[in-house]
Amino acid sequence: MENISKAKKSKDTRGPKGLKFKSIRTQLIVIFTILLVIAISTLTIISLQKSTSLITTITKEAVLLLANDAAKIINGRIDLQEQTLSTIALSGEMESMDLEIQIPYMQKQLPHTGFLDMAVVLPDGTANYASGNTANLGDRDYVKRAFQGEQVVSDPLVSKVTNEVVLMYANPIKVDNEIVAVLIGRRDGNTLSDITDDTGYGVSGYGYIIDGAGTIIAHPNRDFVFNQRNLIEESKTDENYKSIAILFEKALMEKKGIDAYTLDGKELYAAYAPIEGTNWIFFITGDKAEILKDIPLIVSFMLVSGLVVLILSAVAVFFIGNSLSKPIILASDHAKKLADLDVSVITPKNFLERNDELGILASSFKTMGDNLKDIIREISSSSEMVGAASQELSATSQESATAAEEVTKTVEEIAKGASEQAINTESGSTKVSDLGNCIEKNKELMDRLNSASENVNTLVNEGLLDIENLAKITETSNEGIKEIHEVILKTND
Secondary structure (H helix, E strand, C coil): CHHHHHHHHCCCEECHHHCEECCHHHHHHHHHHHHHHHHHHHHHHHHHHHHHHHHHHHHHHHHHHHHHHHHHHHHHHHHHHHHHHHHHHCCHHHHCCCHHHHHHHHHHHHHHCCCCEEEEECCCCEEEECCCCEEECCCCHHHHHHHCCCCEECCCEECCCCCCEEEEEEEEEEECCEEEEEEEEEEECCHHHHHHCCCCCCCCCCEEEECCCCEEEECCCHHHHHCCCEHHHHCCCCHHHHHHHHHHHHHHHHCCEEEEEEECCEEEEEEEEECCCCCCEEEEEEEHHHHCCHHHHHHHHHHHHHHHHHHHHHHHHHHHHHHHHHHHHHHHHHHHHHHCCCCCCCCCHHHHCCCCHHHHHHHHHHHHHHHHHHHHHHHHHHHHHHHHHHHHHHHHHHHHHHHHHHHHHHHHHHHHHHHHHHHCHHHHHHHHHHHHHHHHHHHHHHHHHHHHHHHHHHHHHHHHHHHHHHHHHHHHHHHHHHHHHHHHHHHHC
16 A cells, blocks of 8 residues: 555656656657757758858859860850961962952951951061051961961950950961961950850859960959959969969869869959860859849748748647547546446446557556455455354354353352361361262263353354454455555656
């Protein structure tokens, strides 16, 4: 009974790390909610990391693809201009090597080519322009390479004729498969910048080109081109260009890729790709925040989605926990009544019909209740038997007391007779016969006393047997109560 009392007092259910709950329902809801928070938070964090990494990679690849496509477009336009010059160089008029024929022909073709001017450069370096000007260009690298049989486009340079930044195209003129002269075409040096002006990522992005030495030859800021700025060299004296100088050096070495750099305090991304047929590298830039602008949106969306899923899951856990705990709570109430020896409680039929552990528990409760009823009936029956035996024992004891009283009286009478014999010796003979009668009567009384004592012993033995049976029944009852107590403890666990 002491254990049952302790079980009644222990109503708290311990949760993780010593937390106490007043009900299994609360424990289930709290534990599953914590697990959901951990699981959803972990999945959200992992998803955010993976999504951010994936979006960054995809965006970088997209920017790099833009750079590569833009480089191909620039290369295509350069090829078109080279083909235009090559077509003119292959004409019979140019192969005639007669300036009186060549110059009028160049003047005629010039408006259709997009070139500012064209000229025939003779082996001695003299350039005869369609405009009538002449210049010595024998020292120009693009002229030397053209005389070696290459189709050449120069880096932007300052023209000896116009003193402006120009872009020179050169194509060999062959007669009988021998190079006899070079046809050159001059274009505005900002032509490349006009092409790159159409490129860039986002609103603030832009495109530009550097040559093999790192000199800027196309840029939205035309002064960069006119002044032929080389940021690799300038970075040696200006820390502001240190990051972009590293980018240029890497691009000149690797030719293709994407990297982050800082310029004027801004974080930028630049994708770069080579322009085929030249030593130029095209760059397309974009503000880092603008390029990765989708990441904050994805982060916000996933956080909100995770929160919504968490709330919905918590609500689902509440209802599921309530559904799971309800039969357990009913089973607990049932166990409490059994612990209080209330055998009138009836196990619900829907519990008994369940096929899960709760159904087994309900069947156990029913069996326990039935056994408890049997024990109580046996205890009641044994108590009645003990009462009857006690009454018999009491009656026997009363008879023994009566017999003892009679013996006492007899002894007193004997003593009285002996006294009278001592006082009156003379009447002894007369009293002998009376004494014999008294002795005979005393013997009879002693026989009755012995008989009564035997009856008392018999009743005492029967009473002891009844008490022993009662003790066994009581022990059985205690074992039943102990089993009930253990079931209650298991239920609480």
